[in-house]
Amino acid sequence: MKALALCAEAVAAAPGRNEKIARVAAYLETLEDEDLARAVLYLSGRAFPASDRRKLSVGHATLREALVRVTGWDLEMIATCYREVGDTGETVALLVRRHTAGREMSLAQAEALYEQLEQSRRTAQKVELLAEAFRSFDWLQLKYFVKGITGNLRIGLQEKMVEEALAAATGLSAEAVRGANNRSGDLARVARAARGGALASIEAVLFHPLEFMLAKPLDRVGDLADPAEWWVEDKYDGIRAQAHIDAGRVRLFTRGLEETTAAFPEVILELAPLPGPLVLDGEILAWREGRALAFSVLQQRIARKQVSSKTMTAVPVIFLAYDLLLWRGELQFAMPVEERRRRLEGLGLRYLAPQMRLASHSEIEERFLAARGRGNEGLILKRAGSAYESGKRGGNWLKVKRPYGTLDVVVTAAEQGHGRRASVLSDVTFAVRSDDRFLNVGKAYSGLTDEEIRQLTVLFKATTVERYGRVSLLRPEVVLEVAFDGVQRSPRHKSGYALRFPRIVRWRQDKRPEECDTVERVRELYEASLE
Amino acid sequence: MEIEFRPEGIYIPAIDLWLDPRTPVGHAWLSHAHSDHARGLHATVIATRITAGIYRHRWPLPEGRAQQVLLIDPGQTLEFHGARLTALRAAHILGAAQLLIEYGGERTVYTGDIKLAEPICGWATEIVPCDRLIVESTFALPIYDFLTAAEAQRRIVQFAGESMAAGLVPVFLGYGLGRGQEIVHTLTAAGLPCAVHGAIAGLIPYYEAEGIPFPGWQPYERRKEETRPLVITPGRQDSLAVPAARTRVALVSGWAAVDSARARSGADVLIPYSDHAGFPELLAIVEQSEARRIDIVHGYAEAFARLLRQRGWEAAAAGTAAGEVQV
Ligand SMILES: [Zn+2]
Numbered sequence: 001m002k003a004l005a006l007c008a009e010a011v012a013a014a015p016g017r018n019e020k021i022a023r024v025a026a027y028l029e030t031l032e033d034e035d036l037a038r039a040v041l042y043l044s045g046r047a048f049p050a051s052d053r054r055k056l057s058v059g060h061a062t063l064r065e066a067l068v069r070v071t072g073w074d075l076e077m078i079a080t081c082y083r084e085v086g087d088t089g090e091t092v093a094l095l096v097r098r099h100t101a102g103r104e105m106s107l108a109q110a111e112a113l114y115e116q117l118e119q120s121r122r123t124a125q126k127v128e129l130l131a132e133a134f135r136s137f138d139w140l141q142l143k144y145f146v147k148g149i150t151g152n153l154r155i156g157l158q159e160k161m162v163e164e165a166l167a168a169a170t171g172l173s174a175e176a177v178r179g180a181n182n183r184s185g186d187l188a189r190v191a192r193a194a195r196g197g198a199l200a201s202i203e204a205v206l207f208h209p210l211e212f213m214l215a216k217p218l219d220r221v222g223d224l225a226d227p228a229e230w231w232v233e234d235k236y237d238g239i240r241a242q243a244h245i246d247a248g249r250v251r252l253f254t255r256g257l258e259e260t261t262a263a264f265p266e267v268i269l270e271l272a273p274l275p276g277p278l279v280l281d282g283e284i285l286a287w288r289e290g291r292a293l294a295f296s297v298l299q300q301r302i303a304r305k306q307v308s309s310k311t312m313t314a315v316p317v318i319f320l321a322y323d324l325l326l327w328r329g330e331l332q333f334a335m336p337v338e339e340r341r342r343r344l345e346g347l348g349l350r351y352l353a354p355q356m357r358l359a360s361h362s363e364i365e366e367r368f369l370a371a372r373g374r375g376n377e378g379l380i381l382k383r384a385g386s387a388y389e390s391g392k393r394g395g396n397w398l399k400v401k402r403p404y405g406t407l408d409v410v411v412t413a414a415e416q417g418h419g420r421r422a423s424v425l426s427d428v429t430f431a432v433r434s435d436d437r438f439l440n441v442g443k444a445y446s447g448l449t450d451e452e453i454r455q456l457t458v459l460f461k462a463t464t465v466e467r468y469g470r471v472s473l474l475r476p477e478v479v480l481e482v483a484f485d486g487v488q489r490s491p492r493h494k495s496g497y498a499l500r501f502p503r504i505v506r507w508r509q510d511k512r513p514e515e516c517d518t519v520e521r522v523r524e525l526y527e528a529s530l531e
Numbered sequence: 532m533e534i535e536f537r538p539e540g541i542y543i544p545a546i547d548l549w550l551d552p553r554t555p556v557g558h559a560w561l562s563h564a565h566s567d568h569a570r571g572l573h574a575t576v577i578a579t580r581i582t583a584g585i586y587r588h589r590w591p592l593p594e595g596r597a598q599q600v601l602l603i604d605p606g607q608t609l610e611f612h613g614a615r616l617t618a619l620r621a622a623h624i625l626g627a628a629q630l631l632i633e634y635g636g637e638r639t640v641y642t643g644d645i646k647l648a649e650p651i652c653g654w655a656t657e658i659v660p661c662d663r664l665i666v667e668s669t670f671a672l673p674i675y676d677f678l679t680a681a682e683a684q685r686r687i688v689q690f691a692g693e694s695m696a697a698g699l700v701p702v703f704l705g706y707g708l709g710r711g712q713e714i715v716h717t718l719t720a721a722g723l724p725c726a727v728h729g730a731i732a733g734l735i736p737y738y739e740a741e742g743i744p745f746p747g748w749q750p751y752e753r754r755k756e757e758t759r760p761l762v763i764t765p766g767r768q769d770s771l772a773v774p775a776a777r778t779r780v781a782l783v784s785g786w787a788a789v790d791s792a793r794a795r796s797g798a799d800v801l802i803p804y805s806d807h808a809g810f811p812e813l814l815a816i817v818e819q820s821e822a823r824r825i826d827i828v829h830g831y832a833e834a835f836a837r838l839l840r841q842r843g844w845e846a847a848a849a850g851t852a853a854g855e856v857q858v
Contacts, residue, residue, distance in 0.1 A: 012790065013800045015779070073673060074841075080834050081674045085789050094674040094788070098811070154790065465791060 001141035024165035037188035051185030051208035066130035093143030209253035211391030238285035246276030279326035439495035447504030536849035562643025563627035581626025624709035647812035664822035671835035683804035
């Protein structure tokens with residue numbers, strides 16, 4: 001862990017993406033195979049591989065309890081310190097500095113300790129294990145060991161960058177490493193295989209979410225060079241989801257690669273009889289009389305952890321399939337869209353999104369209006385003959401939404417509201433992405449329900465990094481979809497742009513901050529508006 | 532002896548003396564020349580010679596205004612309104628001093644801003660026994676534990692060397708009085724002439740007058756694309772002529788003890804070195820003072836007072852509006 005901790009510190013101080021990747025690659029090159037496998041996991045903020053079912057179940061309370069044991073500070077002091085630092089691993093490290101023997105922790109010891117923590121059933125046992133570690137090991141190494149527990153290194157290093165570093169360190173293409181990690185959800189296994197030159201042998205693992213293929217916005221229909229080269233489907237306003245099916249077992253994953261199986265029991269029942277191993281791409285929709293209900297209706301289902309039969313009757317939900325990722329155990333990524341569709345149709349699904357071949361530009365307009373008439377969001381175009389490009393927004397899928405559409409933004413600050421909303425953080429400042437930073441593009445006051453604002457206030461308070469009077473600066477975590485009337489230049493915003501009259505359309509609980517729209521996208525919209 | 536902690540500063544009615552008042556008063560003790568401590572035109576100012584000098588530079592006396600300046604250097608005493616005042620060395624910035632007030636058989640020490648470890652520039656703290664201690668608490672949480680002067684100097688020089696070797700311009704962020712000069716002194720003494728921003732450069736003569744060398748420093752020129760190390764005040768990075776991509780930025784500050792300082796300051800590299808005491812030093816100052824009663828100002832006063840009470844001291848967070856602390 002010593003070399004890993006020093007590498008992580010250097011990564012935190014390195015200015016650019018490429019420099020960070022180069023530093024990680026240089027470190028990975030020095031490791032023998034088993035340590036390489038461990039290091040890539042820990043550097044992506046994981047104690048276990050993503051597809052591994054094991055969970056550490058070590059919460060902040062457990063970590064703080066161990067800190068109390070080792071340092072003698074009481075919980076109030078530890079909470080005050082945590083508020084200043086904003087990260088549990090770092091707080092642990094800073095507080096144990098004068099209480100630890102400072103021994104070196106090998107990567108193998110870290111692995112053994114993670115395993116022991118996972119296997120301990122009782123909290124007291126976990127506290128004891130952690131306290132022993134806090135007393136023994138060097139504080140800088142503990143910092144990254146604990147960050148592996150909390151799941152985020154906060155050094156500006158995303159898993160994608162670790163994949164690239166691993167590729168550079170093993171002389172393979174980033175594409176090949178990323179593909180293997182996507183298929184298996186096990187970067188440790190990928191690392192071992194990469195050293196052995198056996199990446200291709202890594203097969204898809206069922207019940208681990210695969211990256212979704214994403215659509216690029218088509219701002220002007222006229223931009224489409226050859227309309228006859230595209231398939232067209234409605235774009236649905238539900239929750240994009242992936243269904244993994246085998247031998248009567250079904251698991252659902254959202255676009256944020258989070259599992260959502262428990263929320264939709266009727267979907268599970270519907271899909272369970274299908275022949276596995278099978279992975280479908282589709283949309284969870286509130287559905288009545290052959291058409292999708294508004295997203296706000298579906299939201300009533302998401303809000304609940306436990307689904308009662310009453311809510312199931314009130315808001316019936318279906319899974320509408322529109323693509324195929326794994327069929328009879330075989331990955332379908334390389335198959336052309338037509339072949340995937342043929343196999344999808346062969347499954348005899350009850351809910352399958354209709355697909356048509358497009359002929360002309362004017363037909364896009366017609367179909368767009370028809371889709372809107374059915375209550376759907378717009379259209380998705382899939383290029384004839386194209387593969388399923390997992391994790392990419394490459395332009396082989398296009399989305400046609402309402403003019404100006406919406407942007408997915410991340411909340412960076414929240415402010416106490418006024419009057420009725422004085423006790424909640426209702427006014428939000430939001431940002432779009434630029435590499436691994438977030439740049440503000442506007443501020444919105446309305447659009448969410450009181451209940452959502454209440455929930456978000458709790459979340460905002462928990463993710464507050466700093467407070468200036470009524471304003472709380474937040475860790476970028478909450479993604480919102482905002483509608484707006486235009487884009488203008490703004491020297492006040494770091495992005496250089498501001499949205500005009502932004503209002504919140506909805507809280508995108510299914511999206512991670514790294515998935516929000518980019519400053520390039522805002523620039524495109526701005527430039528398009530000038531023409 | 533009664534002590535009042537007022538929004539304008541600390542006031543001792545028995546001897547009509549203010550300690551570091553924030554607004555103009557009659558008689559003021561200025562512990563050091565930071566602008567949150569030495570400010571305004573008081574009728575009488577009591578300070579060390581160095582502090583009084585820098586204070587005068589920052590608060591020139593307008594034509595026709597009179598001010599009585601009473602100088603007491605460390606170790607010297609002054610009889611004042613029936614009390615005996617003694618200045619004691621404080622490691623903080625050049626000229627910083629604590630004040631020992633002996634009155635009615637009671638000994639009270641006001642530390643001003645202070646640390647216990649050796650500073651890069653300035654003198655070491657002298658601790659004398661007292662009954663009551665008024666101490667600052669800027670960094671009074673156990674997460675704050677700073678580098679020694681020697682280690683900070685090593686890192687400053689190392690950072691400059693590595694950045695220049697990589698073809699980048701090292702930029703140091705340090706406050707205008709204290710940290711800035713310590714960085715410039717460290718670099719120049721190590722044979723690395725640097726360019727220095729106005730606010731920091733303007734006070735270098737006061738350091739030179741005390742025999743601290745700055746061989747080869749030059750004032751920073753706004754429009755010049757420097758290749759030498761730059762020493763500037765925080766928040767000035769954006770106005771540099773050198774493109775940001777060609778610089779590497781180091782923050783030398785107590786706040787640099789925490790990683791989030793990187794995002795806040797825009798620095799790449801953090802060097803946690805302060806002119807305030809880290810937590811272990813603060814505890815040591817309290818212990819060594821032998822005081823029974825501790826009043827805590829500026830910073831994490833509540834948390835520190837609570838901790839001291841748990842350990843048996845009579846301790847309270849003083850109700851002063853601490854305001855901005857200059858570090
Ligand atoms: Zn000061």
